[in-house]
Amino acid sequence: MMDRLLVKRQQPASPPSPQQPPPIGSDWALFLDLDGTLLDLAPTPTSVEVPPGLIDVLRRLSARLGGALAIVTGRPLEDIDRLLAPLRLPVAGNHGASARLPDGTTRALAEFAPLPPEWLPHAEEACATWPGVIVEPKPYSIALHYRQAPEREFDILALARELVGGHPDYEILKAHYAYEVRPQQATKGLAIERLMELAPFRGRIPVFVGDDETDESARAAARQLGGIGLDVAPSFGGSAGRVRQWLASAVAGDGA
Ligand SMILES: [Mg+2]
Structure with a gap:
């Protein structure tokens, strides 16, 4: 009892210091979010830029990890392939709803009912009167972006609540200047659990890096499986550029 009290008193009163990202281990399975983690955030999902050199770093890092490098994103798979072309990494897209596996096959990671068909026209009609608000339809969800109309946040949230109200299988996810209505079971955590069952991820230490609440x-999931879950804000000062430096430093000196 005495020892426990003593230990308790020695704990710092202030929050722990920011988490330092450890050097990337060759025995890791590395899962990376895209927007705000690998790429700087942009005003709209279509206006992001892929910095020179990033694709080469990802290619070399994937080789160093025996192929155990995957993108885990809210975006659809096609977006990732377009942005990272000609590289085609394993990808879990749409917040884990669908994935391209290491063997190149594409499949859903869980069974989801299609969205109620009236949701998208209803959302588009409501948002048509709000300049700057973007409605992004996805296979299993709808994202409502208000980055260019931040004053509309509460209107967007009310709309999302109106859509989801009375549908126990759906939830509202808050992202950077966006709310997304989506099936409750579709999570990036589920995607990591499923990918970790497959070679070359299986048996490695899962490490995930993401910047958002959606992550x-x-x-x-990474921590649950004995690995590490890193948040871009505390571990990289909120900077995607620092995440990219961290990745590049792991392959510095590797042959191209
Ligand atoms: Mg992100």
Whole structure:
């Protein structure tokens, strides 16, 4: 009892210092979010830029990890392939709803009912009167972006609540200047659990890096499986550029 009290008193009163990202291990299975983690955030999902050199770093890192490098994103798979071309990494897209596996096959990671068909026209009609608001339809969800109309946040949230209200299988996910209505089971955490069952990820230490609230399930899944869940804000000062430096330093000196 005495020892426990003593230990308790020695704990710092202030929050722990920011987490330092450890050097990338060759025995890791590395799962990376895209927007805000690998790429700087942009005003719209279509206006992101892929910095020179990033694709080469990812290619070399994938080789160093025996192919155990995957993108885990809210975007659809086609977006990732377009942005990272000619590289084609394993990808879990749409927040884990669908994936391209290491063997190149594409499949859903869980069974989801299609969205109620009236949701998209209803959302488009409501948002048509709000300049700057973008409605992004996805296979299993709808994202409502208000980065260019931040004053509309509460209107967007009310709309999302109106859509999801009374549908126990759906939830509202808050992202950077966006709300997304989506099936509850579709999470990045689920994607990591499923990918970790497959070679070349299986048996490695899962490490996930993401910048958003939508990434918490993935950080938790990585930790649950004995790995590490990193948040871009505390571990990289909120800078995608620092994440890229961290990745590049792991392959510095490797042959191209
Ligand atoms: Mg992100």
